Amino acid sequence: MTTREKIAHLLRRFGLGASIAELDYYEKLGVDGAIDRLINYENYPDGYGVNCYEYAGRVDGLLRLNPPQVIAWWTAQLITTQRPLEEKLTLFWHDHFAVSASKVNAAPIMLEYVQTLRRNANGNFLRMLEAISKDPAMIWWLDNNTNVRGKPNENFAREVLELFTMGIGNYTETDIQEAARAFTGWTFRRTRLGRPTPEEIEQQVLNGEPLTTYQFLPRQHDEGIKKILGNEGNFNGNDVLGIVAPRRETARYITTKLWEWFAYPNPEPKVQEKLIKAYFDSGFEIKPILKAIAESEEFWSEKCVRKQIKNPVDFTISLARQLGLGAYLLRERKPDARPNEPIPRSVVQTANGFGRALGQQGMQLLYPPDVAGWDWGAAWISSATMIERIRVADLLFQQRPAASGGTAAIVADYVLNQRKASTSAAAIEAMAELFDAQVPASGRSALTKAFESAGGLAALAGQRTGSTVVRETLRVLFAIPEFHFC
Amino acid sequence: MSNDFSRRDFLRGGAIITLGLASPPWLAKIAYADILKLARGGKVDPDNILVVCQLSGGNDGLNTVIPYADSRYYEFRPTLAQKEDAVIKLNDQLGFHPSMKGAEEVFKSGQMAVIQNVGYPNPNRSHFRSMDIWQTANPDKVEKYGWLGKYLDQELKKGSINPILAIGLMRTSPAAFSAQEASVPCFASLADVQQLVGDPDAEMRLREAQGMESGSNASADLIRKANLTALDAMAQLKKSIASYKSNFTYDQNEFGRGFQQIAQIIATSPKTRVIYFAAGGFDTHSRQAETHAQLLGNFSTAVKTFMDEMKAIGKEKKVTVMVFSEFGRRCQENGSQGTDHGAAAPMFVVGGSVKGGFIGSNPDLVNLDRGDLKWHTDFRQVYATVLDEWMGSDSESIFGSKFEHVQIF
Numbered sequence: 030m031t032t033r034e035k036i037a038h039l040l041r042r043f044g045l046g047a048s049i050a051e052l053d054y055y056e057k058l059g060v061d062g063a064i065d066r067l068i069n070y071e072n073y074p075d076g077y078g079v080n081c082y083e084y085a086g087r088v089d090g091l092l093r094l095n096p097p098q099v100i101a102w103w104t105a106q107l108i109t110t111q112r113p114l115e116e117k118l119t120l121f122w123h124d125h126f127a128v129s130a131s132k133v134n135a136a137p138i139m140l141e142y143v144q145t146l147r148r149n150a151n152g153n154f155l156r157m158l159e160a161i162s163k164d165p166a167m168i169w170w171l172d173n174n175t176n177v178r179g180k181p182n183e184n185f186a187r188e189v190l191e192l193f194t195m196g197i198g199n200y201t202e203t204d205i206q207e208a209a210r211a212f213t214g215w216t217f218r219r220t221r222l223g224r225p226t227p228e229e230i231e232q233q234v235l236n237g238e239p240l241t242t243y244q245f246l247p248r249q250h251d252e253g254i255k256k257i258l259g260n261e262g263n264f265n266g267n268d269v270l271g272i273v274a275p276r277r278e279t280a281r282y283i284t285t286k287l288w289e290w291f292a293y294p295n296p297e298p299k300v301q302e303k304l305i306k307a308y309f310d311s312g313f314e315i316k317p318i319l320k321a322i323a324e325s326e327e328f329w330s331e332k333c334v335r336k337q338i339k340n341p342v343d344f345t346i347s348l349a350r351q352l353g354l355g356a357y358l359l360r361e362r363k364p365d366a367r368p369n370e371p372i373p374r375s376v377v378q379t380a381n382g383f384g385r386a387l388g389q390q391g392m393q394l395l396y397p398p399d400v401a402g403w404d405w406g407a408a409w410i411s412s413a414t415m416i417e418r419i420r421v422a423d424l425l426f427q428q429r430p431a432a433s434g435g436t437a438a439i440v441a442d443y444v445l446n447q448r449k450a451s452t453s454a455a456a457i458e459a460m461a462e463l464f465d466a467q468v469p470a471s472g473r474s475a476l477t478k479a480f481e482s483a484g485g486l487a488a489l490a491g492q493r494t495g496s497t498v499v500r501e502t503l504r505v506l507f508a509i510p511e512f513h514f515c
Numbered sequence: 516m517s518n519d520f521s522r523r524d525f526l527r528g529g530a531i532i533t534l535g536l537a538s539p540p541w542l543a544k545i546a547y548a549d550i551l552k553l554a555r556g557g558k559v560d561p562d563n564i565l566v567v568c569q570l571s572g573g574n575d576g577l578n579t580v581i582p583y584a585d586s587r588y589y590e591f592r593p594t595l596a597q598k599e600d601a602v603i604k605l606n607d608q609l610g611f612h613p614s615m616k617g618a619e620e621v622f623k624s625g626q627m628a629v630i631q632n633v634g635y636p637n638p639n640r641s642h643f644r645s646m647d648i649w650q651t652a653n654p655d656k657v658e659k660y661g662w663l664g665k666y667l668d669q670e671l672k673k674g675s676i677n678p679i680l681a682i683g684l685m686r687t688s689p690a691a692f693s694a695q696e697a698s699v700p701c702f703a704s705l706a707d708v709q710q711l712v713g714d715p716d717a718e719m720r721l722r723e724a725q726g727m728e729s730g731s732n733a734s735a736d737l738i739r740k741a742n743l744t745a746l747d748a749m750a751q752l753k754k755s756i757a758s759y760k761s762n763f764t765y766d767q768n769e770f771g772r773g774f775q776q777i778a779q780i781i782a783t784s785p786k787t788r789v790i791y792f793a794a795g796g797f798d799t800h801s802r803q804a805e806t807h808a809q810l811l812g813n814f815s816t817a818v819k820t821f822m823d824e825m826k827a828i829g830k831e832k833k834v835t836v837m838v839f840s841e842f843g844r845r846c847q848e849n850g851s852q853g854t855d856h857g858a859a860a861p862m863f864v865v866g867g868s869v870k871g872g873f874i875g876s877n878p879d880l881v882n883l884d885r886g887d888l889k890w891h892t893d894f895r896q897v898y899a900t901v902l903d904e905w906m907g908s909d910s911e912s913i914f915g916s917k918f919e920h921v922q923i924f
Contacts, residue, residue: 089851096643131643131657338734389688396643398693399657410738411698412678412745413688419711419721471726479720504711508724510738 030329035060037465038334041515042291043067043323044113046347047465049443051113064323067114068151068316076111077359080368081140082234084377091227092234092369094136097384100394101377103143104384107346109355114319118150119143120342121290123394124402126161126193128170130395137240139395142166144239154283154313155274158193162266163243165217171400174216177249181209186269188400194273196282200258207255212266214250217241235368280308284318291322292333294406300327335467338406339515341390341414345421347515349383351464352425352436382424389417410513419507426500437495445490453477453485460502464512472509479505559907563868566777566836567663567691567791570814572798573642575807576843576860576888577878579615580629584608587880591846595804595854608877614812617819618863625871626822626831627863628923630897632875634859634890638842642798642856645841650691652895652914662898663789664694665913666906671697678748681789684776689791698741700748701791705756705776712749721746755783763824769794770810770817778824781834788906797840801851814838818865831867835905838863839894845886858887862897864923868905874921896921 030038036055037047044051044067055063066073084098107116123146130139145164149157161167162185168174171185186209190200220242221229233240255264260272273279284304288296296304303325307317322328339347349355361375387394391414397403426437440463444450448459457476461468468476483501488494506512578595582588583602602610603619609629611619621627635654639645651658660668663681670676676697683692683701692699702708712718725739759782765771773792780787794814799807818836825831843860875891882889899910899918911917 129643129657131641131647134641134643336734338738391688398659407734407737410741411688412741412748413683413692413699413701415738415741416700416702416711416745416749420707469726472724475720475723478716478723482716501717504717505720505724508721508742510725510735510742513738514734 030334032056032060035329036063038329039063039067039323040113041335041343041347041465042328042337043117043319045107045110045116046343046350046515048347048351048353049463050353051350064320068319068323070112070115070151073112075106075115076355077106077109079105079362079366079372080234080237082368083362083366083370083372084380085369086371092231094140096130096134096136096139096395097381099130099136099140099143100384100388101380102140103394104346104387105358105376105380107342108349108380108383109358115147115150117342118315119147121287122146122150122157122161124397125286126167127397127400127402128166129397129399133166133169138166138169141239141241143395151315151319154308154315155270157315158189158270158274159267161193162189162212162270163215163217165241165243168215168217168243173212176209176213176215177246178210178213178251181206181213181251183209185209186212189269190273192401194282195276195278199276199278204257207257207264208269210251210253210255211257211264211269214246214248215266216244216246216249218244231369237368274313275309277305280305284308287315287318288322289405291319292328293336297327300325335511335514337515338409339513340403340405340409341387341392343515344418344513345383345386345390348421348425348464352439354379354436357435386417386421386424389420390414415508418513419504422500422503422507425503426496437499438492440499441489441495445486450486453481456480456486456489457502460499460506464503464506466506466509466512468506468509469511472505472511475505475509476502559905560833561907562785562833563788563905563907564781564830564834565789565901565906566781566834567789568773568836568838569689569791569793570797570810570838570840571642571646571793571795572840573645573842573844573856574797574810574840574860575799575803575854576840576857577846578803578807578854579612579811580631580861581610581612582608582878582880583610585878585880591880592848594852595848606873609873611815612808612811614808615815616812617817618811618815620819621815621822621865622871624822626867626869627865627871628869628874629872630862630864630874630892630921630923632859632878632888632891633839633862633894633897634842634888635893635895636890638858638884638887638890640842640856640858642841647690649839649841649894650689651693652898659693660695661689661691661693662913663691663791664697664699666902666908667692667697667699667789668694669908669912677751677786678744679751679784679787681791682748682752682780682784682787684773684780684790684792689793691791698744700745702749702752704772705752705779708749708752709756712746712753718746718750718753751786752780752784755780759783761824762827763820765820766813766816768813768817769796770813771820774817774821778821778828781825781830782828799844799853800849800855801853803848803853822865822867825867833867835864835866835869835901837897837901838865843888846880846883846888847886858884859890860888862894864897864901869923874923892921893918897923900924 033056036052040047040051058066081099081102084102085092085094110116128142133139142164145160149160171188172182173185176182183205187205191197220239252263257272285296304318304321307321311317358376361373391409392403443463444456444459450456450459480502483498484494488498581597581602583599589596597613601613604610648654650661652662667681681699683689683699685701688701725742728736759779765775773794777790780790796810825834839862840860842857844854844857848854878888895914896918900920900923902908902910904924
């Protein structure tokens with residue numbers, strides 16, 4: 030592989046797809062430099078920084094945030110961010126620590142949950158566990174607010190062991206019951222006590238202060254002796270997390286899942302050992318695991334490169350980024366907007382369109398299907414989701430060119446001006462490059478027919494006809510099975 | 516009709532038999548559902564069609580089927596109550612909202628069952644959760660697969676199914692269709708089908724793009740298969756759509772367009788047995804009167820036109836439309852001339868084989884659950900009835916337990 034090919038592979042897995050602009054930027058850093066830039070993203074601006082409440086509406090004059098607005102905000106963040114790995118990891122943790130707004134139907138609490146995941150995304154796994162266990166959305170979702178002394182609710186404790194750390198089969202039902210007792214009295218409340226006025230709440234939002242917070246109720250906490258995984262003592266929730274995080278089962282479970290998210294299913298024992306070592310040597314830090322993944326030869330092998338089925342974010346958001354829609358979203362918004370100032374409709378519409386497209390393809394942000402998160406890989410594919418994927422061409426290149434942020438003009442500019450394509454074959458070649466596509470011969474023939482029957486090179490130059498020819502061609506591109514691998 | 520009556524009598528007899536009063540040994544071994552099938556002449560017609568119509572947002576049941584003779588209705592609804600003389604009276608207690616003239620005609624023709632106070636235990640007042648509960652038919656826990664998805668998986672186990680056995684007329688595949696194996700094509704509109712494959716060349720290009728089965732890349736083959744299923748579904752639909760010219764005019768609104776397309780599918784796609792359709796806008800928290808009247812009017816006009824068309828094409832007795840919403844609304848109207856999320860509400864079941872009339876007792880406006888109507892009929896009883904008696908399926912294996920049927924057929 031050339032350096033550029035390696036960077037592309039890296040961006041498909043550790044980023045949100047390979048766009049020309051990102052390829053150019055990261056290629057200059059070299060492969061090691063690119064890995065470092067991607068993983069240590071907190072040293073760089075995310076390039077967006079829009080407060081979610083700019084998407085909020087007003088009901089009777091009061092600021093009101095609903096889940097679709099949080100989805101729109103997050104979608105715009107995915108499209109614009111200059112820290113793609115931060116989003117890819119946040120999404121991983123959203124899947125791992127799955128909470129759904131179908132139950133936690135309070136957008137501010139869901140927003141704060143997403144921010145908890147984002148803050149800890151490349152940090153320390155034990156810190157992440159502690160933060161998410163105290164997150165109001167998680168407490169609500171797994172009913173820990175009803176987990177009290179004398180009447181323990183096992184829901185949260187069970188998922189901590191089964192889904193969040195050790196994995197099923199590595200603990201007993203007694204461990205769950207005892208762990209549940211340790212988490213009694215962990216609940217949440219409004220950050221401001223008393224009854225804050227709407228004005229006070231709005232001020233909180235402007236200050237970026239969370240509206241809800243963790244609360245410990247000592248009188249509802251069980252102070253008795255608990256026996257968990259061979260340990261005995263008057264444990265609280267943090268003690269339980271401190272017991273499970275250093276378990277080898279946890280190390281294996283977490284590192285394997287990270288490997289599968291970034292590379293391929295069922296890592297070889299050799300790979301597993303390397304990742305487990307990184308987990309323990311660093312005291313449960315996430316970055317060394319990511320680095321070990323990116324630097325293992327298996328990650329660069331034929332078994333890995335372009336062999337993973339794109340999830341809906343990989344598929345959809347990459348396209349938006351390749352078309353430079355992030356720049357469009359940033360242009361449309363006033364740079365000095367305040368959080369209580371509504372964001373322009375054009376931005377909301379674009380973000381909504383992509384946010385909905387993710388849902389139509391089976392990955393509605395904020396709504397994982399159940400506590401276990403989404404099924405990956407082949408589970409993304411069905412005839413209904415494939416129709417939705419093909420129809421993303423319509424979303425990207427609408428009948429009214431302005432409505433899609435002039436995307437067809439971007440394609441036309443790349444094909445005609447930058448690549449100076451003068452034949453259909455050259456135009457197809459340029460488009461494949463723009464969208465980071467490897468096209469087999471059968472696909473190439475179908476693409477050429479679509480391109481030419483919609484007017485070909487001549488039509489591409491026109492504003493209205495340009496949309497049509499690009500849309501028709503990309504429908505075929507999105508129907509090619511090979512295009513759905515990253 | 517006489518045939519229907521005798522069947523129903525037998526059906527009641529069947530119910531008694533299962534209570535063990537006069538059960539012959541050979542009957543004891545047969546599941547309840549089988550008895551019902553026997554009661555219906557031994558088998559369910561394999562070409563019965565189910566249309567599920569979802570009213571998204573929580574329809575205000577109390578202002579849809581109005582207990583106009585109950586003075587408490589007027590107390591709960593100081594601005595939103597329909598005046599008694601405006602209500603379309605169906606009996607001495609209940610009537611439709613004044614905008615539901617179309618539904619009135621269907622009801623009076625005996626083709627509409629109104630099942631009152633439908634809900635489920637521990638009603639959830641979140642749209643998303645409650646909709647999930649209705650679509651996965653499980654109020655107790657979050658479930659991956661939908662009730663129709665499970666039905667389709669069972670059909671799949673019996674042998675390969677037609678790509679358009681079930682169709683969603685909506686952009687997003689509903690959770691009700693979510694299945695382990697079966698894959699249901701969903702289209703925002705039939706026009707999209709036309710647009711995607713309407714031009715034979717376009718369809719050919721999409722097929723050509725699939726390339727050859729590689730065998731070496733199982734994942735690519737999986738995608739290829741999914742695409743071809745979609746293309747086959749669209750190709751079948753496209754042909755049928757083109758072959759049909761309707762003589763009926765539907766209004767240009769969500770319901771009109773929806774039922775027009777449902778009619779088009781039924782008229783032309785004999786293999787299709789389940790059609791799922793959703794229309795929104797029922798979340799009327801403020802200034803509800805006008806919006807709600809409009810929605811109910813659009814709905815009932817569309818259903819009336821649809822039933823007329825079904826009659827004209829001889830499908831009247833082959834089609835059952837089941838109408839639901841994720842919840843009803845609070846009895847007491849709120850301070851913004853609207854209503855907040857509630858609990859139990861009426862369901863409609865419409866069709867030429869449906870036994871029309873009211874099922875269940877009238878809304879009880881005294882004994883409320885946190886200000887909302889209490890449920891009397893579990894929605895899974897309605898689903899079970901439809902699955903067993905109309906689709907010839909086995910609801911017990913789908914829901915994991917048995918639900919008492921309601922007398923809608």
